[in-house]
Amino acid sequence: MRAIVLGLCTAMVLVVGTAGAQMPLPATKPPDGATLFKQQCAVCHTLNLSEPMRQGPPLTKVVxxxxxxxxxxxYSDALSKADFAWDEPRLDAWLTNPQAVVPGVVMAYRQAKPETRAAIIAYLKEQN
Known part of the structure; x- marks a missing residue:
């Protein structure tokens, strides 16, 4: 009986010992710009000029x-008076906080994650 108890204790130690081991996590895939655009932007914006206008302007050739x-x-009065062209740094700032770029605009979306903003901007550049 003692051999069986020792065998079970040894097995439990092995199981517990491996449960605490750190397994490396698989590398995360970078965010896909097309998917992110569909999930986060397409409710208000389109990339197809033949589609009806939505709450926001079409983003075809926005860069x-x-x-x-x-x-x-x-456009809102504030944005219609803006005096700049959309480039990557400006789009990044816009997606971070539109009201900081153009005070008085009505776009409520904000994206805190730099990798998400970068993926969306890269996708918009592909649409040019």
Whole structure:
């Protein structure tokens, strides 16, 4: 009987010992810009000029486009008076906090994660 008890205790020690071991986590995949755009932006924005306007302007060819100047979209007074073109740093700042870039705008979306902003911006650049 003693041999069986010792055998069970040894087995329990082995199980407990391996349970505490740190297993490396698999590398995380970088966020996919197309998926993130669909999840976080497409509710208000489209990338297809043939689709009806949504709450926000179409983002087709937004990189390099003057802010507040998409044809057919009615911008807020604040954004229609903006005097810059959309580039990567400006888009990054915009996605972080639109009101800090153009006070008085109505866009409520904010994205705190730099990797998410970068993926969305890269995807928008691909659409140019």
């Amino acid at each position: 390099g486009r003057p802010a507040g100047k998409a044809e057919g979209f009615k």
